[in-house]
Amino acid sequence: MDTSTAHFIHLARTFNIPFRIHEPVPVTIDSLSAALCCTPRNVKFILRRLEENAFIHWKPGRGRGHTSELTFLRGIDEAIEDNFQELMGKGKIKEAIELIGVTEANETLKERLLSSLNIQMGFHSEAETASRQDVLRMMRGRRLEKLDPAFVITAFEAYLLGQICSTLVTYDASTQTFLPGLAHTWESSEDYKIWVFFLRKSVRFHHGRVMTSRDVKETLQRLFDLNSPAIWNYEDIEHVSVEGDHCIRFHLRRPNLFFLHLFSCMHMSILPYDVDIRTELIGTGPYRISDLNEDVLVLSAFEQYYGIRPHLDRVDIWFVPDHGPNERQYELPGAYRMKLPSEGSVTNSINYPALGCKYMLVNFRKKGVHHQLAFRQALRILYNQVALVRELGGNRITPADSFLPWKSAQSDWTEPPLEQARELLASSGYQGESILLAYTVHKDLEEADWLKRRGAEIGLRIELQSYIQSHAKDALSSAELIMAEEILEDDWQWGLINYFRNKSNYLHAYLEPAQSSLLDRELEDFTLLNGEGRAELLDKVEGIIRDHCWLLYGSHVNKRAQLNHSLLGLHTSSFGFLDISKLWIKPAH
8 A cells, every 4th residue: 555545544544434435624733643643744745645645635733732624535446446457457466465355445445356366367458578588377276285295285385386397197087198208208018117218318407417317216206205295106116226317216116007107297397306395396397486475376487398398478366365256367468458348347358167176074083973984975965066056156067976976977867855964963862053164265165055054954063164275184183174175186096096195184183094995905006907997996985085075076166267358279178277378369469
């Protein structure tokens, strides 16, 4: 907030209660001096500036100590909004975002400012830079989590890693095959116990050094040194042989038909051995980090990228905690500004279904009636997927009975009466105690409130508690039920096995050790199977979870992006995000 606006608001809060416009308010220089904590001389300077900027009209009294008249020419909301628009017009996005959170702004004004921010992020036009760079802006509704391949668990951070780093091979979802990445080819022994990767030559990291096979070996070793939650994937590796700068050989203790999946996943994003990634993320990907702070992440195209250079020169990702939009906003500075038919509308939007679904977890680490299967079966009826999609709609496109939409489509959907849930609730031993349901802030309130109302119809008392997704585990120990969402990678077999076996995720945080051990036993020989066998095994594990109601599937969702018509090259990448390395801007006519 600029100084003049701050002075205006402070004077209005102090002298104009209740607030009225164009009505003179009696004041003295001494009272103004006390309110502004400055000398009478500075008071007169401040008043002059406010009058020049049309905030007030000032009529001084005759002589020292005499009453003067101060007339406010704007409302407080108007002053804040004008300041916001001025900041956006000057490209001071950080200051504009901060203004949304000022204590003087009421909730209605904050929503209006956020709506304006959304529109301007979508369609704001800036003068082109001297270098004629194409710049894309995105908005996120939360702060960025740590970008470390060894520990990343959230979809957006994993998506960013795919833009900054590269892996030995990449998974092509359209053909369900693997394509060369940092390795131009590879081979395995007939028994799948030896895998060899041949690396591309002259691939450079963002700090300039050429990548070698030592970087690959040290990237793997780093997972073990840091005790990464991902190390279970690589425990079959007995020995790694570096055979020159461009060849690396992995010796396994048993066959592994799943090995390529493990070297295309985010955890094996190849890192330079000579850089501490905890302080600076360096990769070989199409974008490098040119700036990162709590407000913005700036990605710049890496000119020496071994693949096809991105069309966009820079991507700015702004973080707007607690007020960010659920839909993804994209701005094109320098692009032709489209005429908006009405405030709040968008020039273009696309919907793309995401692998995975919204669901509800049961916290078995806490004692209570929810340990009874009959209670969870009653919840299954309350949280009926068909009713959920029909009554709430929105981006909930189809009922979910699996993380995989094509599996859910095979289900025979029913909608049991709530009376059946009431009978199950009674048989479970429920005594009218409160059941705490945790939901993510600004995301799942509608769904949680819907379930609470349905519960009340059968006598189930559900209390709601919001939580911040990045700090969930510690905050949720008191909740019996947790609403969550899992978005899978395009490589869905990897995504599912990682979800079922990664001990750092929500599922294992709230299952009892015996339940986790059961899943581990079922999946122990997963890597020995071919693709069809792995799919059958994953289906079996989902059946165990579904039959025991450890997890209650909710709905499959659409991800929506708001776009400028000048933005072309639309391709989705893993986790349902647009692949920014393929986007390009159509010049204005």
